[in-house]
Amino acid sequence: KAGVTQTPRYLIKTRGQQVTLSCSPISGHRSVSWYQQTPGQGLQFLFEYFSETQRNKGNFPGRFSGRQFSNSRSEMNVSTLELGDSALYLCATAPTAGISGNTIYFGEGSWLTVV
Amino acid sequence: ILNVEQSPQSLHVQEGDSTNFTCSFPSSNFYALHWYRWETAKSPEALFVMTLNGDEKKKGRISATLNTKEGYSYLYIKGSQPEDSATYLCASPQGGSEKLVFGKGTKLTVNP
Numbered sequence: 001k002a003g004v005t006q007t008p009r010y011l012i013k014t015r016g017q018q019v020t021l022s023c024s025p026i027s028g029h030r031s032v033s034w035y036q037q038t039p040g041q042g043l044q045f046l047f048e049y050f051s052e053t054q055r056n057k058g059n060f061p062g063r064f065s066g067r068q069f070s071n072s073r074s075e076m077n078v079s080t081l082e083l084g085d086s087a088l089y090l091c092a093t094a095p096t097a098g099i100s101g102n103t104i105y106f107g108e109g110s111w112l113t114v115v
Numbered sequence: 116i117l118n119v120e121q122s123p124q125s126l127h128v129q130e131g132d133s134t135n136f137t138c139s140f141p142s143s144n145f146y147a148l149h150w151y152r153w154e155t156a157k158s159p160e161a162l163f164v165m166t167l168n169g170d171e172k173k174k175g176r177i178s179a180t181l182n183t184k185e186g187y188s189y190l191y192i193k194g195s196q197p198e199d200s201a202t203y204l205c206a207s208p209q210g211g212s213e214k215l216v217f218g219k220g221t222k223l224t225v226n227p
Contacts, residue, residue, distance in 0.1 A: 058214070
């Protein structure tokens with residue numbers, strides 16, 4: 001079955017612009033999480049959605065937001081882009097939420113460069 | 116705040132060597148421990164999810180053990196091959212949620 005699909009894979013934006021990234025989960029997966037990876041930092045949790053509701057949020061400014069649609073697809077948006085937002089953004093999905101033993105599957109990520 | 120640490124940060128071994136690395140996590144409020152293998156330009160690949168103290172899991176030449184009482188997990192690779200070169204990440208869910216807290220990874224390079 002198809003894996004986690006993220007689009008676009010690569011993009012370049014200018015400071016001050018906004019960006020929207022998309023994630024299509026594995027079929028049947030209803031939990032979608034987003035992570036940011038920057039050089040020198042580990043994967044940092046952004047937020048998690050389940051059944052169109054945000055369940056968890058990481059320690060990021062309000063410029064980072066997300067949403068989930070009824071088909072479980074998710075988008076994240078970053079407004080007023082800063083140079084420091086340049087990163088790999090990964091989407092991760094799981095069948096359900098709140099079960100620690102779930103295997104969580106990752107997409108290949110969206111590489112964002114802010115110039 | 117949950118803190119997950121991995122050591123060593125990087126490792127170079129020769130083809131055929133066996134190797135292991137460590138993931139440390141708080142032993143209190145433990146829910147699960149995830150291991151991932153991440154090759155450049157690919158998605159992180161789930162290797163194991165471990166939940167019980169004393170758990171041992173195996174996938175081919177890769178195995179992992181879990182000690183929740185002392186807060187560590189070991190990942191072992193037997194007879195390393197160049198295709199094992201990758202960054203190996205461990206992560207633990209905060210509060211039993213899908214919010215994974217990751218270590219910074221161990222970058223393994225296997226020289227032919």
